[in-house]
Amino acid sequence: MPVNRILFVFFWMICLGQPVLAKTELPSEDEILKTTNVALKYLKESDFEKSLIVSRVALQQALMAKNNNLIAVSYNIIATNYNEFSEFDKAIFYYKKALSFANKTTNNVLKNRINNNLGNVYCFEKKLYKKGIEYYIKSLEYSKKEKDTALVYLINLNITWAYFDIDEFKLAQPYFDYIKEHHKERSNESTIVVFNMLNGMYYSHIKDNAKAHSYFIEAIRRGITGAEKSDLLYSYIEYSMFLDKIGDHKNAYKYIIKHNEINEKIYNEEKLKKAERAGFNLELDEYKRQIGKIEIEKRLQDQSLKKSRIIVLLFILTSCIFLILIVTLYKNVIFKKKSNAKLLFANEELIKAKEQAEEASVLKTQFISTISHELRTPLYGVVGITNMLLEEHKELARSQHLSSLKFSARYLLSLVNDILQINKIEENKIVLESWTFNMSDEINMIKNSLSFLSQKNNNQITVIIDPDIPEYLIGDKLRFSQVLMNLVSNALKFTKNGEVNIIANLVEVIGKANFIEFQIKDTGMGIAVIDQDKIFEKFVQVGRNEEDYQGTGLGLTIVKRLLGLFGSTISLESNIGKGTIFTFTIVFEHDLEKTKSIINEIQVDLTCNQMFKVLVVEDNLINQIVTKKIIEKNNYSCTVVDDGYAALEILDIEDFDVVLMDINMPMMNGFETTRKIRLKGIKTPIVALTAFDKDEITDEAISAGINDIIIKPFESVKLFKIINCLIVETKNVG
Structure with missing residues (x-):
């Protein structure tokens, strides 16, 4: 394995050299570093599950604090966990996330370590040497800037090894010369075996068999007496190949046998360590099952x-x-x-x-x-x-x-x-989803969004929330907000010069289940007893003969059906002229550990003021005018084409940052157009701008290569947030 590959994750102390953030209500830098320390402790103990959980908490805190330095550190710890149990693709993904945030800082040591980690994974695990060497060279540049001579020597050693592995001895020469020149003052026990092995490989290549033999024997001697046995394995293999090359097949086979013996020993030790805890639990379960069988018999x-x-x-x-x-x-x-x-x-x-x-x-x-x-x-x-x-x-x-x-x-x-x-x-x-949310925030957001309606009828909205309700709950906050929005807007519509109360009380707790009762009380016109069974039916609007209240007659029907999905029912108390009270109870879960696992990543606002080029593919002339006007108003460059064929032609000759694609077009629809764009190898983000319902087209949109969907009519703020995120994400990946 490459020299000191795993050592590079433990560099959290670097962060102490950065300017301390001003204290706010957000997590402090010291608090985040303490969380990082715990994650590193679990990592050293090979308790990867706990290390991942804690490092993700540290990541959440760092994202909230907008501390790019600590975000990069957290991502690097997560990547190393995956690297340790050979999930190399996931390790590469999180190393790159770490690097993207490290590049936003001035911390060259941090950038150096992450680039080196990526070089190690690509060269010695994925065998993608060209890509790995590129990361090594970047790491080397940062090491030279910081004048870290020990690291410069180490990275030169890794680059030399990588080039030797692919027989690129000429390209390796300057790096090989450097490690030979500085070997005496900078080598140590962890690098001496590899240094001698590389010399053996080099002199074998130039056919100086005497020197090659001498260096290989020295590498093996050092490896046998040293603590790190993985580099000894490589020395055995390379020496065996050298012996086979010069015709000494008997000794070549002998060193292959030695390699296999050491390899089997290392493998068995690692296997036993990883299996020790799991094996004990399995044996205990088997013992219990045997006792159970005897009792049953x-x-x-x-x-x-x-x-x-x-x-x-x-x-x-x-x-x-x-x-x-x-x-x-x-x-x-x-x-x-x-x-x-x-x-x-x-x-x-x-x-x-x-x-x-x-x-x-x-x-x-x-x-x-x-x-x-x-x-x-x-x-x-x-x-x-x-x-x-x-x-x-x-x-x-x-x-x-x-x-x-x-x-x-x-x-x-x-x-x-x-x-x-x-x-x-x-x-x-409709299937209910599980999201972590703050009950107070959701209710107050609904109150604020309906302020215009309350002002129209000169009403006041009052929110009363039981302080015993946990701060963070788990449930489908979107459907819950929809229920509350319909009931509160309905109360405001039928109340004038009065008050609407939103009340939430914790009535029972069973385990992690919190039973919360909600009441929507108003001082409005009320509902007659004879009409109370009708109001939950579709398209029924009680009282329109007295005053024309706008509405579809579906709001309360939707409320009743959504509460059914929650396993709840709704009741009402009302008298003409005295107001109405709607009451229902929903069970939400409260589980801090599950909350942390649900919030794996916090969305980072990637919007920017940079000028981007937008291609609009739309066959409707009026919609072309509207969309182009919205885009150009926000200082974006906009080009409009009428159909999919025109889109393919213009993308062959011109580059765009994002494509807004209509779905329902003549000749060739948006799905087929997107497939043909992807077949050309074009990676430009494509957003479906359509009047179809999102659930109807999501599966086909994903399979065609569409990145996101926006339903017309849309809010321009939402449109630009989505396309900015996609553009920046694509540029970072590229």
Whole structure:
């Protein structure tokens, strides 16, 4: 193995030389370093599972503190864990993540160590010597900047070894000359074996067999007396190859045997260390199973003795019953023949009815999907052009006609989304997810987002949260927020000059399960008793004869269906003129360890102000105008083409940073266009800009090579955040 390969991970002390961050409410540098120390301790003890868990916590803290130095250190520890149990592809991935953050710092020692680690993995594990040597050379440059002579010698040694392994002795010459020149003052016990072995390889190459033999023997002697036996293995192999080359096949075989003996010993020692704990547990489990089997056999024998006493009686009784059954069965067979004929006919009718129902369900889904797409496409144009008019002609900002147009488009879009949502629930296409979230943050975010509606009707929103509720819970926060949003907006809509309360109380804790009761109370117009059973039905709107309250009539239906997915029900108390109280209970999990495992990585905001080139592939003329206007308004360069063929042609002659791809296009759709782009070897990020529902096209989009999906109409902030992240990620990987 390469010299001191694993040693390079333990360099957290480097961070102490960097400027200390100003103290904030975020984790301090000392706190993060303490967490890093624990991860390193577990790594030294080969407890990789605990080391990974703790190093990921350190990574979260470093990301929150935006400390690139410590982020790189955390990633490097994670990579070394994977390297230790031979997950080399994962190790390379996390080493590169570490390097991307290290490159944002001025810490040359940190950059040097990570580059060297990558060189080791590529050269001596993946056998990709060219790529590995590139990382070694980068590491060497940083070592020279820091004037770290010991490291300069070590990296020259590794580069020489890599070049010798691929018979590139001319390319290795300057590095080989350096280690020979500085050997006396900079070599140590961990490098002396490799130094002598490399000399043996070199003199074997130039056919100076006497010197080659002398150096190989010295390398083997040093390896036998030294503590590190892996380099002795390499010396045996290289010396055996040299002996075979000069015709001494007998001794060549002899040293192969010695290599195998040492290799087997090392392998068995490592294997025993890794298997010791697991083997003990397996043996204990096997012992328990054997005891269990003996106890079960004993119980069975006891039961058998008891049962044997009544077997004779049961046999006689069974014989009598059997005779009676034969007579009865004979009569039943005749009867069943007649009944089966009728059942077969009825089954055929049921199968036909089932097939018709399934066909109707598919047609319903296709119809809803098609209608939603056909409505969203023009709505994108209406909303986009309305926004353009309001931005370009400030004098129209108070126009009632333009405001009505924008409101109507938004209202129609809300109707389409509600219909799609209720259809997904009815077809069991929604599966609850597990996310870590802060209950207080979610509720206050909903309160803030509905502030405009509360001001419109002169209402006040009050939030009351039980302090016993844990800070972090695990559950589907998106569906929970949707339930709360519908109920609170409904309360605000039917309340004027009043108050809406959002109350959350912890009512019971069983293990890790927290039962939280929520109440949405308002002082509004109330619901008559006769109408209370109707309000959860689709498209029902109570009270519209008195005042025209806008809405689809699907909000409470969606609430009831979503709560069903949570395993909960909703109840209400209401009287005309006295307000309404909606009550429901949801069980959320509280588990700190699971929370840490769910949050593996915190998304880092990679947006920037750099000018990027955007290609828009869109066949609808109005949508072309709207999309191009949005992009150019944000200082991006935008080129528009009408179809997939035009996109392929322009990508052959011009480079773009991102492609916004419509899906439903004539001649060649967005999926097929993307596949042809990927077949050309073009790695440019592609974002689907479509009116289709995201769940309908996700699988096909991924298989075609599309990087992300944005549904029209969209928020421009979300669009630019996504394309900026994709562009920066692609440039970093490249």
